[in-house]
Amino acid sequence: MAEGPARVLAVEDAEEVEKEAGHGSKITVVPEGAEWNAVEQVMLQRRSIRRYKKAQVPAHLIRRLLEVARFAPSQGNCQPWKFIVVRDPDMLREMEDYCVGQCRKLSNGFDYATLPRGSLKYRIARIKAKLLGRLQPNLLHPVPVSAATAIAQGRFAVFHRAPTLILILMDKRGIGVPPVDIGICGTNIVLAAQSLGLGTCWIGFSKFLNESRVWCERLGVEQPYEVAEAITVGYPVGDTTHLIPRETHEIVWFEGGNKQVLY
Amino acid sequence: MALLSSQERRHFPDWDDPSQCIFHRVTVDLDKCDGCKLCTLACPANVLEQYGPKGRKKVRVKADARGCVSCNNCHAICENGAIQATRHYDFVGYYRQLGRGDFAKPRMF
Numbered sequence: 001m002a003e004g005p006a007r008v009l010a011v012e013d014a015e016e017v018e019k020e021a022g023h024g025s026k027i028t029v030v031p032e033g034a035e036w037n038a039v040e041q042v043m044l045q046r047r048s049i050r051r052y053k054k055a056q057v058p059a060h061l062i063r064r065l066l067e068v069a070r071f072a073p074s075q076g077n078c079q080p081w082k083f084i085v086v087r088d089p090d091m092l093r094e095m096e097d098y099c100v101g102q103c104r105k106l107s108n109g110f111d112y113a114t115l116p117r118g119s120l121k122y123r124i125a126r127i128k129a130k131l132l133g134r135l136q137p138n139l140l141h142p143v144p145v146s147a148a149t150a151i152a153q154g155r156f157a158v159f160h161r162a163p164t165l166i167l168i169l170m171d172k173r174g175i176g177v178p179p180v181d182i183g184i185c186g187t188n189i190v191l192a193a194q195s196l197g198l199g200t201c202w203i204g205f206s207k208f209l210n211e212s213r214v215w216c217e218r219l220g221v222e223q224p225y226e227v228a229e230a231i232t233v234g235y236p237v238g239d240t241t242h243l244i245p246r247e248t249h250e251i252v253w254f255e256g257g258n259k260q261v262l263y
Numbered sequence: 264m265a266l267l268s269s270q271e272r273r274h275f276p277d278w279d280d281p282s283q284c285i286f287h288r289v290t291v292d293l294d295k296c297d298g299c300k301l302c303t304l305a306c307p308a309n310v311l312e313q314y315g316p317k318g319r320k321k322v323r324v325k326a327d328a329r330g331c332v333s334c335n336n337c338h339a340i341c342e343n344g345a346i347q348a349t350r351h352y353d354f355v356g357y358y359r360q361l362g363r364g365d366f367a368k369p370r371m372f
Contacts, residue, residue, distance in 0.1 A: 032372065033371050033372070034371070035371075036369070036371070044369050045339075047305075047334070047336050047339050048307065048334065048336070050305070050307050050336075051304045051305065111278065112278065112279060113278040113279035113329070117279070126277075129278070130275055133275045134275065137275075137357065137358075141358065142276065142278050142284050142354065142358065143330070143332060143352070145278065146278070146308075146329055146330040147308075147330065150308070150309060150330060155309045156307070156308075156309055237301075237304055237305075238301045238304065238305060238340045239340065239342075240305060240336065240339040240340045241339065242338065242339050242340070242341065242342075242344070243339075243368050243369055244335035244336075244338045244339050244347070244368065245335060245338070245347060245348075245349075245366040245367055245368045246333075246335065246366060246367070246368075247333075247350075247351050247363045247364060247365065247366050247367075248363070248364035248365060248366075248367055249362055249363060249364065250361075250362030250363075250364065263364035263365070
């Protein structure tokens with residue numbers, strides 16, 4: 001029989017190496033029903049915060065958030081991110097105005113729920129929405145559309161008047177699925193922020209900035225980068241750390257030759 | 264059998280039909296609500312409002328409410344546990360929710 005390819009280091013070998021090196025690590029099992037540890041608690045207490053105190057977040061804390069972001073896992077360790085931090089109130093206000101304008105454009109003549117039923121405008125908007133919704137079912141989901149309308153009507157803000165905004169830019173040449181890496185990177189930011197007593201909110205509408213040559217130039221967003229997401233940072237109004245109920249999700253579990261469905 | 268029927272996959276819900284876009288399912292325990300208004304601040308969809316006479320104010324979902332995403336920020340900020348979203352939003356057709364179980368607080372395993 002021909003000799004096979006060189007054997008990769010098997011699990012048994014790894015344990016052997018560990019023993020030989022003299023630091024055979026023990027497995028510590030957290031007992032069933034144990035209290036939430038600090039990391040779990042931070043994850044469970046994190047809410048998307050949309051009401052902030054006026055106080056600015058000290059710069060060193062923002063640096064701290066970006067430091068943990070840097071150590072997020074990414075595909076092939078490609079780290080396809082770049083950060084822009086905006087803490088200038090005038091600039092934030094102008095950014096808000098621009099994005100509100102874009103929301104108005106998205107909502108007007110499109111969100112037929114705001115138009116008088118049966119009117120010509122209503123019928124045109126409805127046809128447009130149904131057609132485009134089919135092409136862009138994620139962007140034109142009823143939830144973001146109603147959010148855009150709320151923003152257009154001034155009932156809701158884009159950047160929530162937070163004192164600091166972190167824009168996460170994505171290098172489009174990233175390995176595999178770079179938006180996933182951006183999500184993981186941002187998760188490091190929001191969880192670290194929660195642990196430091198800061199509130200955060202993901203702002204998807206920040207992607208409107210890519211559509212403006214003026215803003216791209218001002219912010220320095222250029223190929224191969226694009227604004228992928230933004231995170232507002234500030235001190236939250238109120239104590240939002242009470243644990244909340246949320247729906248369970250189906251879990252399919254294969255073990256011992258059986259398939260189970262858990263919730 | 265497919266999770267979504269071919270008919271469902273083709274049906275995009277009407278945004279202005281509450282029977283196709285089911286948004287808010289928020290319950291307020293009026294005995295516990297002290298009308299402090301914090302939840303109206305925390306609500307991202309801006310669907311909550313204060314009502315009632317001075318000193319005995321309570322909170323409720325606005326009549327024309329649209330857009331509650333069951334985030335339960337209202338519950339998270341409430342000192343008295345008086346308010347909570349009890350079901351997730353759901354849609355008819357293409358966006359129908361799949362594989363969701365009952366609401367539960369974090370469970371310790």
